[in-house]
Amino acid sequence: MSKSFTSLEKTIDILCSFDMEHQDRSAYEISKHLNMPLSTTYKYLDMLLRKGFVSKDPDTKRFSLGLTIFKMGNLVAAKMTVLNIAAPHIYSLSKRSGETVILTVVHGWEALCVEEIESPKMVKLTIKRGATIPLHAGASQKILLAYQDDAFIDDMIKGRGLAVLNENTITDPAELEKELKSIRDQGYAMSDSEVDSGAGAVAAPIFDHRGKLVSGLTIAGPRDRICDNNRQKLIDMVIESAKRISSDLGYMKGTMTVW
Amino acid sequence: MSKSFTSLEKTIDILCSFDMEHQDRSAYEISKHLNMPLSTTYKYLDMLLRKGFVSKDPDTKRFSLGLTIFKMGNLVAAKMTVLNIAAPHIYSLSKRSGETVILTVVHGWEALCVEEIESPKMVKLTIKRGATIPLHAGASQKILLAYQDDAFIDDMIKGRGLAVLNENTITDPAELEKELKSIRDQGYAMSDSEVDSGAGAVAAPIFDHRGKLVSGLTIAGPRDRICDNNRQKLIDMVIESAKRISSDLGYMKGTMTVW
DNA sequence: AAAGATATTCTCATAATATGAGAAAAAATC
DNA sequence: GATTTTTTCTCATATTATGAGAATATCTTT
Incomplete structure (x- = not known):
């Protein structure tokens, strides 16, 4: 060779x-x-x-x-369908939730932040467009990983391992597998201090016209505001927005279609 | 060779x-x-x-x-000093003027749009981050060209010519030279339908700590709103914002400095 | 299913070019 | 003026990119 x-x-x-x-x-x-x-x-x-x-x-x-x-980077952004279609939804979700909203996609073995709108509040979670985070920790990452092939997940664990990023990072492959299954069953992901201490998040998947996962939509912020009794409301919000974006992308399943 | x-x-x-x-x-x-x-x-x-x-x-x-x-494109944006420093000023200029605000830099023989905030009005000028336009037409382009070396300008004219982009595009080298001198004398540039029919713009230069031109700041919109008796006000605004940004970048000349 | 069109991979001998050590110039810094 | 750092240059050689064409795979149409 x-x-x-x-x-x-x-x-x-x-x-x-x-x-x-x-x-x-x-x-x-x-x-x-x-x-x-x-x-x-x-x-x-x-x-x-x-x-x-x-x-x-x-x-x-x-x-x-x-x-x-x-x-060239801006050209990529211009062409990224999900980004353009999601834009108005993200904006509205940001307003309604009052928290930072993040759109992520899979890039190699990492999640790549392709869009973010910061919360207007003084204490908030901040992430930059273009930032990358390993796929095994954090709601916005796990939601992407949950819908990948088994082979992909295995390769990733073998190739890169499950590094400790913070106190609550899942580092056991079996436990991760269980968590991912539960995410698929529920249709959303949650996290609490898996990447950054004191950060919480809820995330939902976005699918395209072929039913393939293209993106993850996330509401993130200080854990006190995310992980309290308000959480269910945030989960409902993020799921609804993600469904609308999926629908705009041509995803049919579970969508009321009126001809 | x-x-x-x-x-x-x-x-x-x-x-x-x-x-x-x-x-x-x-x-x-x-x-x-x-x-x-x-x-x-x-x-x-x-x-x-x-x-x-x-x-x-x-x-x-x-x-x-x-x-x-x-x-990588996002990394470039993150590192671009003028972009970060100019951000709040651009935002405020956009609000005060009510028109689209554009930040351009020189890239090769073109102007590259590195930031833009769209006017909230229904009829407005729109340009995308990452878009490029030849340097000889339009206020946001001419303002950049005006502060380049003579050699640069000559090379550009020889290498690429002065293409007709619209009704009012300057295509005569001598006339362009005169226009650029007048821009330098006045400290701002104007345009009316040089790139797009019906578009008008006023632009001012941004300098860095060494006194070198780094960027052009532009207010642009439908020519009726830009080129009427309102123009002087817009010119004053764009110059003032550009001066503030220059000052934030460490440019000293003409700045009131209080020790 | 078959035929046709399109997209993709592979092989291999050869020409073409990337390579890097080290010398030396140029520029910045002390 | 001395010292450090940055930059350019040269050149013989091994290495690797090259591209035609055949083979295969994939998709489309009939």
Whole structure:
């Protein structure tokens, strides 16, 4: 088995070496991080720079992701059906619940936040568009995992394990399996301090016209406001909104259709 | 001069072949568009697919840009200083003016919209984050061009020309030069149906701590509401907001500083 | 079901190009 | 002016990308 597409892979490695924690890096830093010869690293960076895939701060000489990627990212957003269709529903859910509302999709073995509307309250949960979280913890993540193939779930557990993210993170595969089954049975997911201490959330699934899960809709906030006797009301709300979005996406099951 | 980085260039070509008009493409289409052998095209697409740089619709078998790019795009947005600093000012300007407010930056030979807040009115100008427009037409574009090096402007005119985008587009280099000088003298730009018929706009420049132009701030809308006797008020507003943002970015000139 | 169209994968010999060490220049910093 | 850091350049060689075409799979239509 010979290597293939090494240069493409290197390019991708360079681009992927930028993340929330490393928003900019020097050429030297990248070269060390990927242990790639410095001269080679420069060649790649040059090319990427010319194409706008990375940019370079003239003061610090450090590189970061470029405007071409910003532009393309917006193109992805523009094309993302669920995002556009969900937008008005999310907005209304945010108003009615008064809490932060989050829309997530599966990306690799993680949940990716594709949209969020922050609660207007002073104490609230905040998450950024583009943030990613492992799929095994938190309502907005578990709701996505619950509707994946068994093979997917097995691979994920084998490949990445069930890391402890917080006090209540589920780390036992059997327990997770049970939890996911219960989510499917109920049609919604809940969490309490699984990712962040003091955070609570309720989430419901969004399906497309083929009945395939495309997204998770979540109401999240401080656990006191989510996990108290108010919870059932929030659950009803998030389920209803998710159903409407599914219906707008062409999902039929359980929808009153009038011809 | 031998070819270098052909594979990287091909990758970039593939990614760049997606735009607003071609949000998805089939492998065959891409192969024809770039005249690249089909088998080669598939190899690239495979790799890009595996890395999440493109995604593939299981129904139509067509490719589009993927979630990895979405995620990276959001990272660029998170890091973009001017965007974060300008956010509250833009919001307030939108409220006070009642019109659509746009933030643009230079990207290659184009203006790139990095943020926009739509007017709440029914008749309004709309532009999407990530949209690009040539630099020689429209207030939000000319304001950026006015503060570029002469060499940049010359290269652009030579390399790309001054295409007619609408009835009032400036297409004569000498006239453009005069217009840009007048923009610099006045400290703001105006436009009336240069890009879209019936659209008007006023724009002001935003400078960073080194005095370098980083962004253009624009109020845009139907020409009747922008280009009437109300215009001076809008100009004052947009200039004031732009100055505040510049000041927040560390720009000193012309700023009342109280120690 | 069969035929036709379309989409996708595979193989392999060869040409083409990516590679990286190290020297050296350029720029920033002390 | 000295020192550190950043950046560019060269070049011989091994490595890998290449693409035609055949084969297979998948979907569509009759």
